[in-house]
Amino acid sequence: MTHILKAALSVGTVAAALLAASPATAFPAVGHRGDPAVVTTDNETPALYDDEEGGNASGDDPAIWVHPKDSHRSIVIVTAKEGGLRVYDMRSRELQSLAATEAPRADTAKGRYNNVDIAYDITLAGRVVDVAVVSDRYNDQLRFFVIDPAGAAARTPLTEVTAADQRFLFNPDRKAVDEEHTAYGLAVWQPKRGETYAVVTQEGATTLATARVVEVDGRLGYTSVKKLTMPSTFKLPDGSTWSPCAEPGVLPQFEGVAVDQKSGVLYAAQEDVGLWRLRLPLGSGGQPTLIDKVTDFGIHDAYDEESEECRPIDPKAKGFGGNRLTADAEGVDIYYGPGSTGYVIVSSQGDDTFAVYDRQGKNAPVGGFRVKGAKGADDVNGSDGLAVTNRPVGDYRRGLLVTHDEPESGPDVDDERDATNFSYVSWGEIADALSLKVTTKAGNDPRFR
Structure with a gap:
C-alpha cells in the first residue's frame, strides 16, 4: 500500500514557500565560475x-562496488537501458552482460534499466549480501541483483533476486505504466544498519519517492512507498512566473540523486532547473533548498511542435540562472571526507563539465x-550519470570517479552508430587540479563500517 506523507510538501506548499521568499533567499547567488580545470582519462569501457546489432544498449548511469579486502576485485556496474546491465573491472574490461529481461510479474514487460546504486550489508535468506539496486522504467519498479563477494574474480558477479509481483512505484496500472512516466533516477539510502531505502525519481514529472527494501520469500522487494511533489513553476525576481519549457504534458523532471549517508540529506538534480538539497525522510526538516540553478533558469521559451524544440521567446533575454550548471543538470554523487567534510559532484551535461560543491554548510x-x-x-x-568513491580501488589509490560519456568517439568506434561508454578518472588528479582534499579512510563513508 502507498502511504502519501501526511507531513509531505505538495507542489503547492513547496512552490508557495519559494514564491513567498525573497529572491536572495529563494535563489542564492554563486561565485564566478571561471574556466574549469582539465583532468585526463586513459581508461574507458x-x-x-x-x-539492433548492439542490443539497443545505451549507457546511462554507473555505480562503484568496493571490495572489502582486495580493492583490485572491485567492480563498476552500469545501466545500458534496453541493453540491460554491464559489469566491468578496474581496468574497464567487461566481466558480465545482463539482458534487460522481463520483470518477475504477471503483467510483465521487458526491462529498461535506467539508474543503479549499491546497497551494502543487506540480510537475505540468512546471509549478509551487497546488492545492486536498479530502476526499471518499462515496469515502473525496482530490480535487485546480489553481488558475488568475489567481485571481479567471480564468474557471474551479479545474480537477480527480485521478488515477484512488486507494485508499481508511480502508476496505478499497466496502462498508465505504458505512458512511461515511470521510475527513473535512483539512489540508495541506508540510515542505519538493517534499514535500506531506495530514493526514486519519476520521468516527466516532479515527484520523488522512497521505498523501503525488504525480504520477500527469500528474495528482495519493497514496501512503504512515500512520495513528495517538487515545484514545477517558480516566481522570478522581476515578478513573472517561470516554468521550464517542455513538450505538452511533461513537467521538469529529476534524474540524478545522491544521499549523504551520514546526514540524511538528499541532493537531487532537476534537469532544467538546478540542484536541490532536502532532508530525508521526505517532508521532514524544513523546506527544500535550491542550491544552484542552471544557466538559463528564468528564460521564457516556447515549444515548437514542428521541430519538437524549445526556443527563447526573447533571444536577448538573460534570465536569472547560475553559472556552473548548463542544462541538463544530471548525475550527482558524494565524496566523503572526515566528519561532515567532502564534496558533492554534479555533471553539467550541456557544456560537458562537472561542478563541485562543499558537502557541508550551504554547499558553496x-x-x-x-x-x-x-x-x-x-x-x-554529455555526461549523464556519475559515481565517485574516496576508497582506493585497483590502481586508483586516491579514489575514483566514473562518468558516462556520450557520444563515444575514437578510431575504434563506428561513428555511424549511436555509441556511449564510461570513463574512469582518478580522484587524486581532480583533487590536485582543484586543490581539494584526498582522504581515503574507509570510515569516512558510513557504508564501510
Missing part, C-alpha cells in the same frame, strides 16, 4: 551501441572540471 561551489582523453581515450562529453 568498450563502446555500447544503441541499435569550490570549482569545476572537464575530462580530456589521453592515450587513445576520447574526451568526456
